[in-house]
Amino acid sequence: MAWVIRGVLLAVFFVSISGVTSAAAQPSIIEVSGDVIIGVGDVLTIGDDVELHLIEPGATLQLRENSRVDGNGVLVFPEGGATQIVLGDPDAAPPFSSIAAIIENLRIEADGRTFTITDQSPGDGAISDLFITNSLDVVAGTLDIGDNNLNIIGPTTPDGAVRIRGGASIEGTGTFFTSVDPAALGGAPNILADAFPILGDGALRMRFEKGTDAGVRIDVSELGNGGVSVNRAGTLFVTQATTLRGSFVNEGSARTELFRLGTLTGDLEVRESGEVFPSDGSCNGNESGVYFSSPVTVEGDVVLANSDDPATADCVEGVSFVADAPGSASTEHASAIDGTLFSTGAAGVFVGSADARPHALVLRGDIQADEAPTVVLDDVDPSVPDPCIETLGNKVIFSGSADQNLVYSGTLDIERVRIEKDSPTNRVTIDPSSGEFRISRLLEVIRGIFEDNGKLTADSVDPTFDGDGDLVLDPCDNCPETANAATDGVQTDRDDDSVGDACDNCPDLANTDQVDADSDSVGDVCDNCMTLANGDQVDGDGDTVGDACDNCPAVANLEQADGDEDSVGNACDNCPMVAIRDQTDTDGDNVGDFCDNCPETSNPNQADADMDGVGNVCEVDGGNGDGGGGGCNVSTRPFNALGGLFVLMIGLLVIRRIRR
16 A cells, blocks of 8 residues: 655544544654655655654555655654655656655664665666755665765754664765755854764765754764765764774864864865964864864875965964873874875864873875975973973884885974885985975984985984884883883882983992993992803802802802802812812812822821821721721822821931931
């Protein structure tokens, strides 16, 4: 069955269209089975507190040219019901023309399905328009507009809005227009609370165009499919989206604020805008242009074009990069332009930070400008620049793997610049045809080659290098030849001797002079062998004297006493009274062979009853109890026998002298 509406039909409380009437519950629900066709110029009015539900699966709502569904009630496509709106007559014969139709309040409950809006001959090149005059609510599923346009021109009531719920989306290759009436909103066009809202956690995957002087607020999590265009006064607030797919164009007196955007997949164009940020502090804070409030990467080109309107001569037109996003305090914010920065006229960029961390604008492409763009870093003070402080400020970084060429006229003034290419052979070159380049606060050369071709002004600072590539400049680096990146702005130095742990030869004992007499990379103040190189600092006995110079490496002897000065400490010398380094001990009795009175027989006590230098255990005893042998002691060692004879002769000489 098809319900055909001619003229004006008023759907009100207790009116039955399909034979099913909703009773006293609020709102009243009228269910319709079959197709609903609203003729050319005809109107279906849904009264207050009434919902008209198209419940039949496969059914369509056909809106002929200039037809409309109005009233304060809501047209609903419920879960399990109809899933298509056709703009025009699907049975019409060519040639086809564009169709325009109006719905005041529309709710889609597709529940995971795709709801389509098509015209009478999809893909024929004739683009049709559906206008929403008050509210659009996509509760679930996908609303696919196809190649047609969806126009938001409300609101007519205080609750007029677009809502795209979590998990839902509006998609299509056409354009989503906002043309709301500023007078219907009231309030100021540059105040978030007064803007027309596009709410929800869903996605708006269409080309978006703001064609109204009213403010518009977009809260969806994903925006764009083919880009965004803003060309009228009043602010576009993009509060939640982190990715914008396609290009972004901001023209005329338009102003755009993007709160959380992290990626723009296409180009960014700011054309003939009003003031964006002041060059002399005279702007009023309501300037037009594009304002990022989080670190963002523009994957395409950035095009800045300005008409040089004398009325805005006190302010510069372009893009404001201000970072105010959560993250580690040890890292700097970084926004990036992957493509070329094009600039025409008095245009430029502003780089700032809303917290204590520095913000870097990373340029990976060329600069091409007929007039050097203005670059403002918001944290510069008039004090004499100190590279160790300036490196912690906002800056412009030339980066990437491709060589970069800077072509401009006039003077390019960037107060802080870092050269940080991917390879030491990558180049950043000021084209010989360009004007001067003034770098007044800091020029860091981290990696790569900077060819200035004599364009640096006389008052530019000298380049400061980072020899170890740890992003800490050599004059500020506590290890200039050893990479040791800073954490929370500080390089590790446990002993506070101004020498970083990464290169300190005594990281736990202060020794600013780093004296190392034996050149073993261990400083004297903590070297357990200051006179002998022992980089491994092995100390087997744990007496704090390294094995390399310990006179008893296996026996703890901190004092290193050595009575016989034979370089073998008393604690382990098996001949402590005889200077000999040979510690051979054949019989293993802990008495060295050189001073053992029985070197081949173990006798730790070295007993020698007759004191003849031969221990009892290795003497032949003649019965006197010395060794258990015969009558007289007979030395088994020639050396000891001769010694005894020598002693006897001395004794006889002494007796003879006494007798005289």
